[in-house]
Amino acid sequence: xxxxxxxxxxxxxxxxxxxxxxxxxxxxxxxxxxxxxxxxxxxxxxxxxxxxxxxxxxxxxxxxxxxxxxxxxxxxxxxxxxxxxxxxxxxxxxxxxxxxxxxxxxxxxxxxxxxxxxxxxxxxxxxxxxxxxxxxxxxxxxxxxxxxxxxxxxxxxxxxxxxxxxxxxxxxxxxxxxxxxx
Amino acid sequence: xxxxxxxxxxxxxxxxxxxxxxxxxxxxxxxxxxxxxxxxxxxxxxxxxxxxxxxxxxxxxxxxxxxxxxxxxxxxxxxxxxxxxxxx
Numbered sequence: 001x002x003x004x005x006x007x008x009x010x011x012x013x014x015x016x017x018x019x020x021x022x023x024x025x026x027x028x029x030x031x032x033x034x035x036x037x038x039x040x041x042x043x044x045x046x047x048x049x050x051x052x053x054x055x056x057x058x059x060x061x062x063x064x065x066x067x068x069x070x071x072x073x074x075x076x077x078x079x080x081x082x083x084x085x086x087x088x089x090x091x092x093x094x095x096x097x098x099x100x101x102x103x104x105x106x107x108x109x110x111x112x113x114x115x116x117x118x119x120x121x122x123x124x125x126x127x128x129x130x131x132x133x134x135x136x137x138x139x140x141x142x143x144x145x146x147x148x149x150x151x152x153x154x155x156x157x158x159x160x161x162x163x164x165x166x167x168x169x170x171x172x173x174x175x176x177x178x179x180x181x182x
Numbered sequence: 183x184x185x186x187x188x189x190x191x192x193x194x195x196x197x198x199x200x201x202x203x204x205x206x207x208x209x210x211x212x213x214x215x216x217x218x219x220x221x222x223x224x225x226x227x228x229x230x231x232x233x234x235x236x237x238x239x240x241x242x243x244x245x246x247x248x249x250x251x252x253x254x255x256x257x258x259x260x261x262x263x264x265x266x267x268x269x270x
Contacts, residue, residue, distance in 0.1 A: 010246055011239035020238075028257055035264035042268040054203070061199040065229075069192035072237045076188070165237040172195075172229040173254075176222045180206035181265055182215055 012158040020166045023137070027130070027170045031177045034126040041122070046182055048123035051116060053107050057179045060103050061171065067096035068168040071145065071161040078157045086157065090149035093164065097142040104135050127178060134170055141167045191236035198229045219265045227258045 010017055038045045074089035111117075111124075118128040141164045148160030184190050202225045210218045231251055234240045240247040 006245055009243040011242060024254075032257075032260060032264065035261055035268070039264060039268040045268075054206070058199065058203045061203075062196060065192060065195040065199065065233075068195075068233065068237050069188060072188055072191075162238060165233055168237065169230055169233045172199075172233065173226055176202050176206075176226045177261060180202060180222050181219050182206070 012162050013155065016159045016162045020162065020169075023166055023170065027134070027174065030126070030130050030133075031173065034130065034177065035181075037122055037126070044121060045123045048121045048127075049179070049182065051111070051114065052127070052179055053110060054179050056103050056107050057175055060100050061175055063096050063100050063103070064168050064171050067093045067100070068165055070096070071164045074149075075154075075157050075161050078152060078154050083152055087149045087152060090145050090152075090157070090160075093161075094142045094145040094149070097138055097145065097164075100138055101135065101142075104131070104138075130174055130178060134167070134174055137167045137170070187236055187241075191232050194232050195229055198225050198232070201225055202229075216266050216269045219269065220262055223258045223262050223265070227255055230254050 007014055070089045070093040074086045074093065077083075077086035077089060116124055118125050144160045144163050148156045184193060202222055205218055205221050205225070208218070231254075234250050234254075235247055240250060
């Protein structure tokens, strides 16, 4: 009789997958609520969305998916015993996370300069709540990437990069719903 | 296309991201907002699939890959229903 469980199939630690599912549920509920509230005022939501900086958000998508590739590459390098290259890839992935935040802060500063705040319209309440919560995860992810570059055991890098990919995964769902859907 | 699966995944994500932005930037005739929105959500689901499979390594865990893909597919259908409800 085999002790093999379907949970053994999952790459990495089971707890990081519990975290990933929890985060997906939280952001998923937020995005669904955003689109549900939009039904009550589609014209107002479309007008508010026009104030967003779509190009910057599109650039940030490229930045984040590239950072994710570097993080995945770092795990592969570490598994192959190439620790210095793995650390360099993690540092580069973290640096791209900082680039994401620079673009995001400029976006928020632009909104503030236009007098747009969280209570300007329900669209912006969701916008600041969802993108702000995601940005907090990016900051945490950058710290985690640097931490596992320092403490570079394979299980650490596997867990740290999985967190970073979760941040990436949330963004590829959040970006089209908030910035693109009309 | 690159032979390395990781490089292929990155190229696919960049391509799908650009495609989403182009679809959103196009001036669709009246009545086409719904199919354009559906296309944007399909592209989002495809990007999520690539991240799950190649970045998070679920290509080696087919049971979980199918589970996550199905759940995210159903979630995108829910988002599409809300999107269509606000388009009518």
